[in-house]
Amino acid sequence: MSAESSVIRVNGTAVAPPGDPRVSLLDFLRETLGLHGTKKGCDQGGCGACTLLVDGERILSCLALAVQYTGRDVVTVEALADGDRLHPVQQAFIDHDGFQCGYCTPGQICSAIGMAGELERGVPSHVTEDLSAKRAELTAEELRERMSGNLCRCGAHNGIVAAIAKAHQAGQLSDSGRAAR
Incomplete structure (x- = not known):
């Protein structure tokens, strides 16, 4: 297994996945990485507040386990702006x-x-x-x-x-x- 496939790339930065395989991608982003742009709404995949991009495709991060995204590129709303210039x-x-x-x-x-x-x-x-x-x-x-x-x-x-x-x-x-x- 390559080093790149054992990390999650979040907004362009390689991060180690959580040690607990039960942690959702949403909770990992918010609680571990301090990225609070992705919101926790219903926590059941029904509202879309937790939508983010993985390899350019939208997913509901409350339904995704963080460890499933090793070797993938996760983009949250925090990475969309270019400095002071909004997307x-x-x-x-x-x-x-x-x-x-x-x-x-x-x-x-x-x-x-x-x-x-x-x-x-x-x-x-x-x-x-x-x-x-x-x-x-x-x-x-x-x-x-x-x-x-x-x-x-x-x-x-x-x-x-x-x-x-x-x-x-x-x-x-x-x-x-x-x-x-």
């Missing part, structure tokens, strides 16, 4: 009032970026009309369906949808390459 999706959330309390915002943003990768790979959703398309189109219905696993209890849903749509139209939705630095 375009983060900026779009501000510009379109895509948050009120902000609790769901990190998961929403990570989910939107992960969703962009799904679109680019042509991964269909429940409402995708052309299942043979090489790339799915982000219609309003498609966006709402793909983001349905991320709940906002404050009523900022319309702002969230507007922010994601604007970032997508500007070609900035999948701009997550800098996050793995």
Whole structure:
């Protein structure tokens, strides 16, 4: 086993996995690494507050055991900004009032970026009309369906949808390459 496959790369930094194999990725990030951007909501995979990116794909970190992610790249909301320059999706959330309390915002943003990768790979959703398309189109219905696993209890849903749509139209939705630095 190589040294790289025995660590988890979190926001570009190699860290040893927890000694207890029962620790969730969410608890490992929050309690061990002090990364509090990823939120604990329902702790059952139903709200999406804990969504983050693993190798560019969105996952629910409350349902994942940290030890399962050795040798993988984990990106949390903390790594999306470039210094003082916000990720375009983060900026779009501000510009379109895509948050009120902000609790769901990190998961929403990570989910939107992960969703962009799904679109680019042509991964269909429940409402995708052309299942043979090489790339799915982000219609309003498609966006709402793909983001349905991320709940906002404050009523900022319309702002969230507007922010994601604007970032997508500007070609900035999948701009997550800098996050793995």
